[in-house]
Amino acid sequence: MKDENIYVGRRQKINELRAKNEKMTPRERCLKAINFEEADRVPIDNWMVPEIKKGCMTYWGLDSEAELLDFLGVDVRDNYGPAYVGLEFKTHEDGTVEDLWGVRRRKVIYGKGTDHEGTYTEVSHSPMEHMKTVEEINAYPRWPSPDWWDFSKVKEECAVWHPKYFVLNKGDRLDRTAQLKPMMYLRGVQQTFIDLATNPKIVECIRDHVVNYFVNYNPKVFKASGGAFDMFMMGDDMGGQSGPLIGVDMWRRYFRDAFRKYCDIAHSFDLKVMYHSCGDVYSLIPDFIENGLDCLQSLQPTATNMDIKRLKNEFGKDLSFQGGMDIQQVLPLGKAEDVRKMVKYAMDSAKKGGGYIICTSHNIQVDTPIENVATLFEAYHEYGAY
């Protein structure tokens, strides 16, 4: 941690507010919230792309990500699960690299030469796109196995955070527990939608392989943590900007049973379950609750029907929330006042009675000025106290 005046000055407000507000450990604070009790302040989680983490470290004069999270008062710590020890992911001549599912990915650079340059690893080839039968899908040679992972270090990795912090078993973005997403990677997004409308056998076949993998993999991960996880996160984008991608009936037909199974397995290890979905999933929320969900993540405020006040009023007795901060308009394009107003609105709407962990609705993207990130965290501490 650098101690030049400029950094000390920038850190002052957050340091003062935290000293005033905080009387619990991060884990105690989160456990209260997730069990619908008010803590000392609303717990904070943090989602940022690596470029923004780096920008924040430079802005506040911090030397590591751990220092950054500590300084910002982030209460949740992520664990990405076991180490991959399977066969090396194949690199193809065109530079694409296979992932866990055998899906070829390539790095795509955006904003080349600008101050918002960054990289995403995108799907470039979906191996099942042109398959016609369930036999071909069953014969796919690259279905992953839980045996490809070394679980021996999970516990010691968690020990860095547990029991001071609230440990979230998050998984990597590419192998996070899901159903629809791996299907889209393997089959292609458009073909998956076509299958959903016209080819139930293909949908069920791919889904069963995906579900079978996670149902065998997750208990091993949970067991390996030795009780150090507090919450398990799964994620599937079921929502679009102006409505769910699929209807409730289709969700029930194809995805409900495994959603429930995933929740049941986590609950059998005494874990809470958080579910990430971008977009408008309002009409699916009653089903999420009925099938075991504890915490809904994202609450993308620019999506239709996802106003946090409404969600808290309608579902807040049965469901806790994580997210609610807009990364699409307010953070990249808004002024400091807009950021503060957004935080205050979410806190006023959702903090009462616990059940809320404040966070951005997805990773803060590189197009966001660091000053807005600073305002965001200052406002978290200003408006989050009980």
Add this chain to the structure above:
Amino acid sequence: MDTLLKISQYVERGQIQEAKEATRQALNVEKIPAMEILNKGLIAGLAVIGEKFSCQKAFVPELITAGMAMKESLDLLRPVFETSGAPSMGTVVIGTVEGDVHDVGKNIVTMMLQGAGFKVHDLGIDVPPEKFVEAVKKYQPDILALSALYTPTRLAMKETIKAMEDGALRSKMKVIIGGAPIDQSFCDLIKADGYAPDAPQAVQLCKTWI
């Protein structure tokens, strides 16, 4: 049942083969004029699914398959239009902007614009501004349609519009933008002519410009 009504229902339900078969029947057996098949069959069906989509009674799988039923049936009418003069609403150049590889939304918009009678030149994904400029010079479209999924990649829309200004092409056409992170204020910010939150509304907006 009236064959045109059947076509419209098959399109609405995304029954691709059935829609094509009924279109063939209408065109070759019943000798219904292609223009009438397009308007009272295909476009009518697409309009119904578009409305259902906008009020969350239909979703992406239903919209895509309806768009495909529309497109594949329309392909059967094309040879007729080519000899009798194609009914063109106007020309559109469409693409996902540089740095972004997402195209499901763009593909739905493309299908629906084609279905509504637009001639659409789809440049694909990760399209740099200079490629858009090239295509605009070549096809001289009435409308340029730009798509992006992420907030950082939407900034390439601004660069693309700037490239049109630099090439003195901007005033020759309307620019429509779309994708999850797009709203009216972003549209105003980068001086596009309009945005639409979904494919059916994109088609509506484009129609008002022709």
